[in-house]
Amino acid sequence: MRAETMSEGLLFKKAGKEDLPRISEFRKGFFEVHEAGRSCEPEYYEWKCYRNVFGEGGVWLAEEGNSVVGVKSLTPKPMKVLGAMVNAAETGDNFVHPDYRRHGIFSRLFRAHLDGVDPQWSLIYTLPSKIPLQAYERKLDCPQIPVSLCSMVKPVRSKQLLKRKLRFSFVAAIVSPLVDIASRAMFRIGTRGMARSTVDVRPEEGFPDDVDALWEEASVNYDVILVRSKKYLEWRYIANPDAYTILIARSKSGATSGYMVTKVHASNDLTWGYICDFLTLESDPNVFRKLLAAAVESFYQKGCAVVLAYVVRGSFYYRTLLRAGFLPRARHPIVCYRNELGKLVLKGGHKWHFTMADSDHI
Ligand SMILES: CC(C)(COP(=O)(O)OP(=O)(O)OC[C@H]1O[C@@H](n2cnc3c(N)ncnc32)[C@H](O)[C@@H]1OP(=O)(O)O)[C@@H](O)C(=O)NCCC(=O)NCCS
The missing domain is CATH 3.40.630.30 (Gcn5-related N-acetyltransferase (GNAT))
Known part of the structure; x- marks a missing residue:
């Protein structure tokens, strides 16, 4: 598992629990509160990724110096597909600092969390909003599933x-x-x-x-x-x-x-x-x-x-x-x-x- 990679002064890594308060501050500082009232507190990320009874997911982050400039999460969610139980995971929480967008950070974080989990997840899915959808489809080999x-x-x-x-x-x-x-x-x-x-x-x-x-x-x-x-x-x-x-x-x-x-x-x-x-x-x-x-x-x-x-x-x-x-x-x-x-x-x-x-x- 590749824990950390460095690129153009940015460090890409899987967050430890100690990083969750910084991730929460970044989320609250630059983006609107979640419209359905979903928590953005450290304990939410801890529950979602590190207290998950179906395996450890995680939050991946990009940082410059001590500042978080991008995050992405992966949450294990068990699925039954055509009669077989599979270890699926949802990728989400896509946030990149406004000054750092269109530099491939979101795409790098996606690839980092594909590489950074062991064992690999059998199915990785998400329900993206408009902009990430373009990235998933055009850059990240994640086409739309034909389900309405x-x-x-x-x-x-x-x-x-x-x-x-x-x-x-x-x-x-x-x-x-x-x-x-x-x-x-x-x-x-x-x-x-x-x-x-x-x-x-x-x-x-x-x-x-x-x-x-x-x-x-x-x-x-x-x-x-x-x-x-x-x-x-x-x-x-x-x-x-x-x-x-x-x-x-x-x-x-x-x-x-x-x-x-x-x-x-x-x-x-x-x-x-x-x-x-x-x-x-x-x-x-x-x-x-x-x-x-x-x-x-x-x-x-x-x-x-x-x-x-x-x-x-x-x-x-x-x-x-x-x-x-x-x-x-x-x-x-x-x-x-x-x-x-x-x-x-x-x-x-x-x-x-x-x-x-x-x-x-x-
Ligand atoms: C969505 C978001 C995470 C993308 O982060 P990013 O690091 O800028 O994305 P990338 O640089 O990896 O972009 C990959 C591809 O996505 C598409 N894309 C990204 N931003 C785009 C934009 N504003 N308009 C159109 N396409 C865009 C492009 O195809 C881009 O590839 P290209 O730059 O080579 O053309 C970032 O814009 C963001 O934080 N937005 C606000 C928060 C949000 O709405 N998150 C989604 C809900 S969870």
């Missing part, structure tokens, strides 16, 4: 949205209760069938033991899916320094039949409700509907203006969200490094399950 992941939004409370549009905020205060009543009626989640369902949905502190049985049964449905075992879920949502709400659906017998993870965050005068993650059996569509109904109701009670979810277009979850008044918003490309398994995934034609929390967007 999209974000979907549902307006919940109109006051904050109307305030942005209308000149006088008192008009928003008067009009919004009426708009909210109308939109609740219009976007009612289909309750036919749900009324007969005996599934019970509640917020819980953790994930029940039999979530593993749910994962085993549900995962058979998909060609590509991040492993949603109890071990993964506890690391992802409970050990995480950021706070999430866990909704568990149980059948009459008490068995876990689905879960949903949510988060609320206010950003730029808008309170967002995030549907971070979910898994249910498609054979009982009422489970997902009930989880969704409970989440949306809770977002409404918490004053959220908009709810956001990521989902694979055309999937069972996508269709349910459409019926529940969610509107497609944007497509999110997923790229992967063209190694052996990457080539197979890039061929496409696979059935995916992918949610917002499978990326580091939340």
Whole structure:
């Protein structure tokens, strides 16, 4: 493993835990806070890379003298691809100091973390924004995977949205209760069938033991899916320094039949409700509907203006969200490094399950 390389006065290296405060300061000093409220504190990076129960990832950094000028992270995330468990990892946290851009630092950091891990990861993926996407595709041999992941939004409370549009905020205060009543009626989640369902949905502190049985049964449905075992879920949502709400659906017998993870965050005068993650059996569509109904109701009670979810277009979850008044918003490309398994995934034609929390967007 190459620990450090020097180039044109810049040192490229894998960060030690002692570097995390400097990385956090660099992140906070030059870039906007994360819009979904994700932590940028040292303990976040420590959790993500060094307290990861699926292996050690890391943050790679470029420095000049004692100053950090670029960072990039690699986070191990177990995946099941065509029935086989693989050690996948997400690459992310792409930040280069404004004065040092277009000098290949981001590209060097990507190559450094490809070389700098042992054993090598079978699949390296990411959901890049516009500029890194160009770099991944043109320079780093990371083409787009032919899977259509999209974000979907549902307006919940109109006051904050109307305030942005209308000149006088008192008009928003008067009009919004009426708009909210109308939109609740219009976007009612289909309750036919749900009324007969005996599934019970509640917020819980953790994930029940039999979530593993749910994962085993549900995962058979998909060609590509991040492993949603109890071990993964506890690391992802409970050990995480950021706070999430866990909704568990149980059948009459008490068995876990689905879960949903949510988060609320206010950003730029808008309170967002995030549907971070979910898994249910498609054979009982009422489970997902009930989880969704409970989440949306809770977002409404918490004053959220908009709810956001990521989902694979055309999937069972996508269709349910459409019926529940969610509107497609944007497509999110997923790229992967063209190694052996990457080539197979890039061929496409696979059935995916992918949610917002499978990326580091939340
Ligand atoms: C995205 C970012 C990390 C790229 O870092 P960088 O060190 O400048 O990238 P590189 O020099 O390695 O660029 C590699 C390729 O990416 C593409 N690229 C990079 N910046 C670009 C820009 N501003 N416009 C168009 N293409 C760009 C080019 O193809 C470039 O190759 P070229 O310079 O030979 O044409 C940097 O612009 C940044 O920190 N942006 C702000 C933070 C951010 O938005 N991060 C992404 C979200 S996590």
